[in-house]
Amino acid sequence: YPPKGKHDKRSMVFADLTNEEYIQVRDYMLKQKDLDLTNDARAKPSQNFIFLIELSLPNKKDALNYLDEKSAKPEREATVVVFHGTSRYIKEYVVGPLPNPTHFRDVTAERYDKTIHINARTVTIGEYGLLFQCIETHVFSKLGKLLKESFDVDKDKAINAFEQMPRGVKSGDRATWISFFRDMSGMYIHPVGFEILVNHESLNESDWKIERLLYNGQYFDTVEGLKTQYDAGNVNKIVYKKTPDYGSLKPKSRPLQVPPQQLYLDGKRFSVENNHVLYLDWSFAFGLSSLTGMRVFDVRFKGERIVYELSVQEAISVYGSVTPGLALTKFLDSSIGVGRFAHELVRGVDCPYDATYITTHRYIDVSAPTRYENSICVFEHNMGQPLRRHFADFFSNSYGGMVNSALVFRTITAIGNYDYMWDFIFYQNGAVEAKVHATGYMSSSYLVDGHDKYGHQVAYKVLGNIHTHFVNFKVDLDVLGVKNVFQTKDMEYVNVSMPWNPEHHAMVPQLVEKQPKTEQEAALRYGTKTPRYLHIASNETNRWGHPRSYRLQVTTFAGDPLPESQPEERSMSWARYKVAITKHKDLEQTSSSLYSQNDIWSPAVDFSKYIMDDESIVNEDLVAWVTTGFLHIPHSEDVPNTVTVGNGGGVILRPHNYFDEDPSIYSPDSVYIQPG
Amino acid sequence: YPPKGKHDKRSMVFADLTNEEYIQVRDYMLKQKDLDLTNDARAKPSQNFIFLIELSLPNKKDALNYLDEKSAKPEREATVVVFHGTSRYIKEYVVGPLPNPTHFRDVTAERYDKTIHINARTVTIGEYGLLFQCIETHVFSKLGKLLKESFDVDKDKAINAFEQMPRGVKSGDRATWISFFRDMSGMYIHPVGFEILVNHESLNESDWKIERLLYNGQYFDTVEGLKTQYDAGNVNKIVYKKTPDYGSLKPKSRPLQVPPQQLYLDGKRFSVENNHVLYLDWSFAFGLSSLTGMRVFDVRFKGERIVYELSVQEAISVYGSVTPGLALTKFLDSSIGVGRFAHELVRGVDCPYDATYITTHRYIDVSAPTRYENSICVFEHNMGQPLRRHFADFFSNSYGGMVNSALVFRTITAIGNYDYMWDFIFYQNGAVEAKVHATGYMSSSYLVDGHDKYGHQVAYKVLGNIHTHFVNFKVDLDVLGVKNVFQTKDMEYVNVSMPWNPEHHAMVPQLVEKQPKTEQEAALRYGTKTPRYLHIASNETNRWGHPRSYRLQVTTFAGDPLPESQPEERSMSWARYKVAITKHKDLEQTSSSLYSQNDIWSPAVDFSKYIMDDESIVNEDLVAWVTTGFLHIPHSEDVPNTVTVGNGGGVILRPHNYFDEDPSIYSPDSVYIQPG
Numbered sequence A, B: 001y002p003p004k005g006k007h008d009k010r011s012m013v014f015a016d017l018t019n020e021e022y023i024q025v026r027d028y029m030l031k032q033k034d035l036d037l038t039n040d041a042r043a044k045p046s047q048n049f050i051f052l053i054e055l056s057l058p059n060k061k062d063a064l065n066y067l068d069e070k071s072a073k074p075e076r077e078a079t080v081v082v083f084h085g086t087s088r089y090i091k092e093y094v095v096g097p098l099p100n101p102t103h104f105r106d107v108t109a110e111r112y113d114k115t116i117h118i119n120a121r122t123v124t125i126g127e128y129g130l131l132f133q134c135i136e137t138h139v140f141s142k143l144g145k146l147l148k149e150s151f152d153v154d155k156d157k158a159i160n161a162f163e164q165m166p167r168g169v170k171s172g173d174r175a176t177w178i179s180f181f182r183d184m185s186g187m188y189i190h191p192v193g194f195e196i197l198v199n200h201e202s203l204n205e206s207d208w209k210i211e212r213l214l215y216n217g218q219y220f221d222t223v224e225g226l227k228t229q230y231d232a233g234n235v236n237k238i239v240y241k242k243t244p245d246y247g248s249l250k251p252k253s254r255p256l257q258v259p260p261q262q263l264y265l266d267g268k269r270f271s272v273e274n275n276h277v278l279y280l281d282w283s284f285a286f287g288l289s290s291l292t293g294m295r296v297f298d299v300r301f302k303g304e305r306i307v308y309e310l311s312v313q314e315a316i317s318v319y320g321s322v323t324p325g326l327a328l329t330k331f332l333d334s335s336i337g338v339g340r341f342a343h344e345l346v347r348g349v350d351c352p353y354d355a356t357y358i359t360t361h362r363y364i365d366v367s368a369p370t371r372y373e374n375s376i377c378v379f380e381h382n383m384g385q386p387l388r389r390h391f392a393d394f395f396s397n398s399y400g401g402m403v404n405s406a407l408v409f410r411t412i413t414a415i416g417n418y419d420y421m422w423d424f425i426f427y428q429n430g431a432v433e434a435k436v437h438a439t440g441y442m443s444s445s446y447l448v449d450g451h452d453k454y455g456h457q458v459a460y461k462v463l464g465n466i467h468t469h470f471v472n473f474k475v476d477l478d479v480l481g482v483k484n485v486f487q488t489k490d491m492e493y494v495n496v497s498m499p500w501n502p503e504h505h506a507m508v509p510q511l512v513e514k515q516p517k518t519e520q521e522a523a524l525r526y527g528t529k530t531p532r533y534l535h536i537a538s539n540e541t542n543r544w545g546h547p548r549s550y551r552l553q554v555t556t557f558a559g560d561p562l563p564e565s566q567p568e569e570r571s572m573s574w575a576r577y578k579v580a581i582t583k584h585k586d587l588e589q590t591s592s593s594l595y596s597q598n599d600i601w602s603p604a605v606d607f608s609k610y611i612m613d614d615e616s617i618v619n620e621d622l623v624a625w626v627t628t629g630f631l632h633i634p635h636s637e638d639v640p641n642t643v644t645v646g647n648g649g650g651v652i653l654r655p656h657n658y659f660d661e662d663p664s665i666y667s668p669d670s671v672y673i674q675p676g
């Protein structure tokens, strides 16, 4: 069967760079001799390293004009992030036009209105190499006896490092607590009880030093101090004990009878061409940013654009612990790359066997672009329930219904310990859902005194630490064009007299509609009562005179956001708001930034500034920033992996007076039965 | 393949009565000549009508002793509800032992501690027949001209009645506002603008009268008044206009390409025998109460009982309107029967084509038991996502994961306009989920002045009225036996000094654990901040010293519960609480009752009384009563039917320190990949 709609090559305006384009951009930049750049993945911090190459999104206006056939295709450009070790700053360059770049310009000031200090950079593979060398030289080589006796470390057996962030307590700091874990499957739940604080602030790695050590709950200022005290028998020792392989994911029983499988007995009803997807009445363009992850653009239903951009923005976790390794930890994943770790999906587990799998290319912290086979999947799925149905047996007998068969667009990004599953789901009633689930390994710490306030023990000497997950989505709905308003609806009980019996009063639910007029009014904080219905509405009305709108329905189990008293909070200020509405700006492309983790105290992007100017949101291009998440109090069943069931959140974008009737009534999947 | 476990005939202790058993009980009761009963489905209110026959659940202690092989099978008994028209009361009798009853006893006082007045009864088919006659005689036959001119009513064309509840404003009232709807598909969204108040309080139908009429927004005290005014031209008339068939569920496009299908390529991994289900490590017994709906008992995982009873209790809606038809409406569905309307499920729409379908029998408001073909479905479903997975590429390369394949146990009950889909889902990680979704037709009213505060217009002259859905589940977890405690967990930020740097303070998340000691402490009201983690915990600890528990994770979008100032509130006082914990009592079997709708002001069951005695919940048999639901502000896309997407709620029962590790690690569906 041919697809219902037509593929549109204009989607390519949102397409990630191709393998060739990455190389063109890299090579063009390398040719700028005065910049003195290197693409050596083992580059030292003191060098000028091309860290990232990504599509530079076109301005929205230009993209819309092009999509709507009002202007030519915007110039295709790339963003290049360079860690300028020699000049101690980070620069973002825009390079274009592709495929044959002729110009580049520094956009750092334009984008961030400040200089980005070199210490705001992500730790690169190059720096990790040096860090591990530093640890080898300054720690491992000096503590052979302790390491052997405590952890059975020798030539053939290592302990692995897992670092905690942020790297310090104030802007400019770059001192990282590194915790050590047994080199076993799921090392994240095998802490050994040894943590070290490495100061790697200097761009000259020979300046790096070990500032503090924690061994079995005891602190030491120097490696020598620990060694001396240990040898002198003044240290409460950890005596190595082989531990079971409880982090292993190896099946403990044989496959017997395969679970039910979903098959396209009649072929696929969706089609992917370039970065464009067609599915029944839906069409959209997609991309996968190394930093922010999965995103779709120009989402249309029956040809009408509903969403300009729906994208993952950030995933963070705030931990609690008595040990330094997790006590101050706030992981901001887009600083290492939410999309970066979208690896190959496993058929039949990560997505149904027969899904369509898409290969992507990225250029982040590498010498040359990397190919990621089958890193996005697209499939239509029987959601296991009717989308709608009614059985009538009063006055008439009939049945009408329709199975809920929907399109799922998915990536899974394994960012260190955790695997986040990202789903955008397209339903036949015109709704789109963005969902995230967490699985993979939790972070853990070695049991020391005072641990019980920070989680539950989950294995021998292992604490699963309390933490809260927050995830931010950008939802740029364009409801019948870009000029929209924000509307809220809720109920209240009002004491009213009954028209047919005026002396009788009763509390009756009434509709309460409001229209917040400015960004501050529309910033709906967690911990406050927020209206139950949130709408991005057009000024156009449906057949019955009601504003045509899409409603945002958020599902969240988030914990408390970090108090604003904390200097780190500004880097994650989006997490204050369940939903915040801003006036669209091209320069407010993301709610977080690549630099937020490593200069968390003076962030390149502070989302709260987007709404600080309190602009009007009446008849403007509105963007909704949605925060979901869940409080995670680890328990024994998080071993070996956290399960997806119950560990997620999301937002449904639902038509509300947008259509004159439920569009699924036109679906070919509708079923009707009446007595013959 | 043989099923993993063994079927257990002891599940039959929870089995609904068979067709034969219903007849045995009915005939035994009919033989009690002094009761003077009838089973004529057309019985008049003044007669003594056998309204309902249902399984009388055994006392929990007896059932447990039997299940645990400590005692013989409890006597099998039935509950019989008789509407004693001659004595003006309602009685509940327990009849037994089945299959050959020899005794019956009146249990009304024991169960309800009061007399149930005859006017608390559900309107029977018999009474409906008389009501329609009454309307025909007193209204239709007198208003021929008005009905023809306004609604085109004639010999071949009718308007249909839909009644609103409660039937009055105080105990003893039985006066029902009846709204009229066009006789078209989905009549519920075809109001004509004509409503009448019928007083049918008397058991003698010749006393019944029309007390008020509403025509096109104008009120009249008598039919004659309306007729006179209408004929005199003093009434603002409705002029009949053919309206489009917008309520129709007939497909508007032809089936083209079938959606993906799920198939058991390797056979089913679950098995149903009698009322016992086996699925991998799960087993449970099931039943379907005519009144409260779907329920499961003795839910075990790996042979260990986790849930004694998980059951639907009640589904209510509270409406707002300016018209009498919906202004005071509070539908309490278990008073007509939540399970009563579990009709045949449609293969491929309501449940996957290859599901196992179960036939049930009921006896409610009939002369003889009714058979409901394929009214429960059971199927294993690929939930479209991994249950867990981790991709490792730091230090080691490997992948472990497992598809989320789970068992769904479902009924759909079409209670008048709405169809509620009830799902109990059994996951391989030991979690059970109870979910409800609403679909079918919303209730609506004819547009009159002042309508805009009560909803949105959804069709020509039709208002979709604001309302809120509340659904109550009973969750009788028995975590390692019946003696449990209620535990809550949450987080708080605490300002702590860093052990390695004591002058540095930071706000760090800490675990806050509490153990509410009494029923009142454990009654978690909507509108208050409730702890994020709610647990039914054992006194036994897991391997790491933590109480073995199951957590209740509630998803809800409920509106505000009815204010307690309202006299009707006591019939729905369970809806105050997102979760309430009570000490189990056999006499507190349900949170609502058959009589709550029709004597809403003096309910037979007032759930709040269960916790008013504020009993200890420490080391007691605990029951959690969970309320979920959603605020429904109707919109044009509710025409013709409300969709399931986003319109639901539920609760997940999740192991939390119950197992020593995630039990899914033992699933045969586990997959592991490592470089060869």
Ligand SMILES: [Ca+2]
Pocket: A519, A582, A583, A609, A610, A611, A612, A613, A614, A615
């Ligand atoms: Ca602004």
Ligand SMILES: [Ca+2]
Pocket: A308, A476, A477, A478, A479, A482, A484, A584, A621, A622, A623
């Ligand atoms: Ca917009």
Ligand SMILES: [Ca+2]
Pocket: B519, B582, B583, B609, B610, B611, B612, B613, B614, B615
């Ligand atoms: Ca009590």
Ligand SMILES: [Ca+2]
Pocket: B308, B476, B477, B478, B479, B482, B484, B584, B621, B622, B623
């Ligand atoms: Ca219990």
Ligand SMILES: [Cu+2]
Pocket: A438, A442, A467, A469, A632, A642
């Ligand atoms: Cu977590």
Ligand SMILES: [Cu+2]
Pocket: B438, B442, B467, B469, B632, B642
């Ligand atoms: Cu509803």
